[in-house]
Amino acid sequence: MPSLMGELHALAQGGATGDAGQWTKRDNEIVEILPTGERKVRFVPTSARETPAAIDLLCRNYEQACGSEAVPPLLIVATFVFDFLCIHPFRDGNGRVARLLTTLLLQSHGFQVARYISLERMVEASRDEYYRVLAECSRGWPEGNNEILPWWNYFLSLIRAAYRDFEMQVEFSPARPAKGDLVRHARCSRRWRSSHSPISRRQLVKKVLAELKKRRQVSLVGRGRSARWRVSG
Numbered sequence: 135m136p137s138l139m140g141e142l143h144a145l146a147q148g149g150a151t152g153d154a155g156q157w158t159k160r161d162n163e164i165v166e167i168l169p170t171g172e173r174k175v176r177f178v179p180t181s182a183r184e185t186p187a188a189i190d191l192l193c194r195n196y197e198q199a200c201g202s203e204a205v206p207p208l209l210i211v212a213t214f215v216f217d218f219l220c221i222h223p224f225r226d227g228n229g230r231v232a233r234l235l236t237t238l239l240l241q242s243h244g245f246q247v248a249r250y251i252s253l254e255r256m257v258e259a260s261r262d263e264y265y266r267v268l269a270e271c272s273r274g275w276p277e278g279n280n281e282i283l284p285w286w287n288y289f290l291s292l293i294r295a296a297y298r299d300f301e302m303q304v305e306f307s308p309a310r311p312a313k314g315d316l317v318r319h320a321r322c323s324r325r326w327r328s329s330h331s332p333i334s335r336r337q338l339v340k341k342v343l344a345e346l347k348k349r350r351q352v353s354l355v356g357r358g359r360s361a362r363w364r365v366s367g
Contacts, residue, residue, distance in 0.1 A: 136186075251296040
């Protein structure tokens, strides 16, 4: 996957820069311009020297998480994208690559909505919230003491909004007979195959699932070890 990231960056940059597709060669800082014009360092990403190793570890952790079935795929993808943004492996264009990765990873887990709805557009429409949540959740990230729940909430809300947008577009499309097939193909119908036992050892995930259930964004099907989580329609 690291090589894929480089290819996506080169495509996103369109060859406009000499370092397209290459990890950053110098340390970066995420700087906020205050209303007074003063520059404030909001976040310091992974150093250029440590970036390749950090990306390799990120990809290994992702593959391991996908193979364990202990955490819902949507949360795995959300966490991967967040850590990618915090590593900030390229000098520029990290956000665009993050959105491309989000689309590819969602599709690899069976969530097809990004084929029909632009996540890039939706992130841009929620730009202020996006940066606020990133700033909040990145505090303490280098030490592993950051809060991830607000980012999960934002990410899941974005995906849910994308499905609603998709269904509205299909509803008012002239090609009405195709609606059923399109919705069945794109709908988030994949079940979250997570038993109570592994989730109970991960209190943060348990907390998130309980909150999503309360909001009726997910539902629990079955009982005991055969219980499965699924996204509510």
